[in-house]
Amino acid sequence: MQQPLTHSFDHLPAGTGVGYKPQHFQAIMDNPAPVEWLEVHAENYMGQGGRPLAQLRALAERFAFSVHGVGLSIGSESGLDHDHLDRLKILCDWLKPAQFSEHLAWSTHDSHFLNDLLPLPYTNETLTRVADHVNQVQNHVGRRMLLENPSSYLAFAESTWEEFDFMAEISKRTGCGLLLDVNNVFVSATNLNYDPRAYIDAFPLDKVGEIHLGGHDEDEDSDGAPLLIDSHGREVVDPVWALYDYTIAKTGPLPTLIEWDTDVPDWPVLADEARRADAILNRKSQAAAE
Amino acid sequence: MNDTVTQPQFTQAILSPTMDVPAGLRDAKGDPAGKRFSVYRNNVAVSLTEALITAFPVVVKLLGEDNFRILAGQFLRAHPPTSPLMMHYGDALPDFLQTFEPTQQYGYLPDVARLELAIRESYHAADTDPISPEALQALPPEALMAAKLELAPSVRLISSQWPLFQLWQFNMTGGPKPEMRAEDVLITRPAFDPQPVALPCCGGLFVQALLSGRTFGEALSAASTHNPEFDLSQSLAALLAGNAISRITEG
Numbered sequence: 429m430q431q432p433l434t435h436s437f438d439h440l441p442a443g444t445g446v447g448y449k450p451q452h453f454q455a456i457m458d459n460p461a462p463v464e465w466l467e468v469h470a471e472n473y474m475g476q477g478g479r480p481l482a483q484l485r486a487l488a489e490r491f492a493f494s495v496h497g498v499g500l501s502i503g504s505e506s507g508l509d510h511d512h513l514d515r516l517k518i519l520c521d522w523l524k525p526a527q528f529s530e531h532l533a534w535s536t537h538d539s540h541f542l543n544d545l546l547p548l549p550y551t552n553e554t555l556t557r558v559a560d561h562v563n564q565v566q567n568h569v570g571r572r573m574l575l576e577n578p579s580s581y582l583a584f585a586e587s588t589w590e591e592f593d594f595m596a597e598i599s600k601r602t603g604c605g606l607l608l609d610v611n612n613v614f615v616s617a618t619n620l621n622y623d624p625r626a627y628i629d630a631f632p633l634d635k636v637g638e639i640h641l642g643g644h645d646e647d648e649d650s651d652g653a654p655l656l657i658d659s660h661g662r663e664v665v666d667p668v669w670a671l672y673d674y675t676i677a678k679t680g681p682l683p684t685l686i687e688w689d690t691d692v693p694d695w696p697v698l699a700d701e702a703r704r705a706d707a708i709l710n711r712k713s714q715a716a717a718e
Numbered sequence: 719m720n721d722t723v724t725q726p727q728f729t730q731a732i733l734s735p736t737m738d739v740p741a742g743l744r745d746a747k748g749d750p751a752g753k754r755f756s757v758y759r760n761n762v763a764v765s766l767t768e769a770l771i772t773a774f775p776v777v778v779k780l781l782g783e784d785n786f787r788i789l790a791g792q793f794l795r796a797h798p799p800t801s802p803l804m805m806h807y808g809d810a811l812p813d814f815l816q817t818f819e820p821t822q823q824y825g826y827l828p829d830v831a832r833l834e835l836a837i838r839e840s841y842h843a844a845d846t847d848p849i850s851p852e853a854l855q856a857l858p859p860e861a862l863m864a865a866k867l868e869l870a871p872s873v874r875l876i877s878s879q880w881p882l883f884q885l886w887q888f889n890m891t892g893g894p895k896p897e898m899r900a901e902d903v904l905i906t907r908p909a910f911d912p913q914p915v916a917l918p919c920c921g922g923l924f925v926q927a928l929l930s931g932r933t934f935g936e937a938l939s940a941a942s943t944h945n946p947e948f949d950l951s952q953s954l955a956a957l958l959a960g961n962a963i964s965r966i967t968e969g
Binding site: 512 | 726728732733742744746748752753755757762769799802803871872907910
């Protein structure tokens with residue numbers, strides 16, 4: 429097993445973080461500003477050793493970490509993968525991240541892992557299942573988790589709950605926190621034709637422990653209606669910055685992550701995105717102090 | 719009509735591009751979701767194809783990226799990942815290349831894919847401290863023959879009837895044009911980057927014997943029985959240079 433780490437970051441600072449990419453290792457070690465914390469996809473660090481874990485070990489001495497799972501399939505009809513729960517526990521016990529989060533989605537059926545965050549209908553049945561799985565995760569990994577709102581491209585005719593109520597109820601039943609992806613809210617609101625600010629207004633903001641911001645692609649459906657795709661491959665767009673500003677005005681400063689997972693840019697471009705989030709966070713903290 | 723969409727239905731519709739979109743899925747107006755479902759089909763196909771392209775750079779180069787993408791499209795539907803650890807995805811590719819009609823004529827492709835899988839496994843393998851060459855030199859001959867050398871978890875061995883190392887080197891680092899011969903390829907991880915190297919004749923038998931827990935003497939005779947001229951020093955040097963020996967257990 430990996431050598432134990434000695435750091436003690438028990439919470440994420442209410443500043444900006446980025447999704448960590450190995451090509452940025454040296455830039456981050458040299459001059460991370462304005463980035464204060466890092467997030468990693470859990471599944472990329474479930475090997476036994478080598479460079480990935482050595483880099484994490486070096487970074488974890490200096491930065492608070494968020495472990496963000498993308499493969500647990502918490503909405504799975506066929507139950508949770510216990511081997512995967514074990515792997516999450518091993519990673520969290522070693523890295524001791526300040527926070528651990530996963531998605532309101534599913535990705536595995538019958539041992540077929542589809543490598544995408546697939547949507548769930550919001551029904552009493554799925555609510556019971558997801559809440560049960562969140563409890564299993566929290567018990568097994570031994571820590572409170574955050575659950576992230578998805579980006580939606582379509583809706584289920586069978587849904588009987590609004591997404592924000594569904595998530596509030598899961599949080600209430602399990603005690604889990606929530607991760608609010610503001611870009612996902614904007615993408616889903618555009619695709620399903622509702623008001624993103626009304627979604628933020630209705631969301632249980634007091635349960636939010638982290639915010640995600642990322643870029644999306646623009647397409648249209650067969651009727652010519654706008655269809656935004658959550659691609660994490662470019663800058664955050666202005667309307668999403670505005671929605672973030674709107675959100676932070678209501679919540680006060682929260683740990684905020686810039687996600688950029690495909691066509692990953694050089695460090696200065698990512699640092700600029702973080703700087704933009706930081707400016708909004710700082711303005712709100714100053715306003716709060718006055 | 720039943721609006722319930724089960725995950726088996728959803729999965730099947732994702733993996734079968736021509737299948738009807740499940741009826742209970744809707745667009746913003748409450749109409750059938752239609753093309754919107756393609757977002758998921760595309761996400762799955764593109765993300766798995768990209769994962770394979772990253773994992774098998776030499777196979778991609780040998781086939782050409784356009785051809786590889788076509789192959790990947792068929793592979794990912796026949797063999798979707800069975801684990802959320804994408805670092806393991808593609809372990810079924812060597813056998814698929816062997817049976818996939820358009821690539822059957824390239825007999826060396828499965829071994830190239832095996833080598834690339836082995837390199838990736840080595841990259842993620844557990845860390846161990848290597849022994850020093852002096853520790854090995856310090857053993858008297860009889861003690862050395864009776865000793866077992868434990869190899870690092872990052873060590874892999876691929877024995878091929880093809881010039882596998884030359885093929886890899888030619889495509890990755892612009893080495894000389896491969897000449898036909900069988901090759902045993904040893905993969906070690908001196909630090910963080912796995913390093914393939916071709917072993918001299920019967921070096922594969924020597925390393926294989928060490929990997930299966932035989933003594934140094936048994937490993938040596940496994941190789942020299944097949945090749946009386948077996949050059950131990952080269953194989954041993956390759957292991958030491960690769961920081962591949964993690965423990966000596968005296969017999």
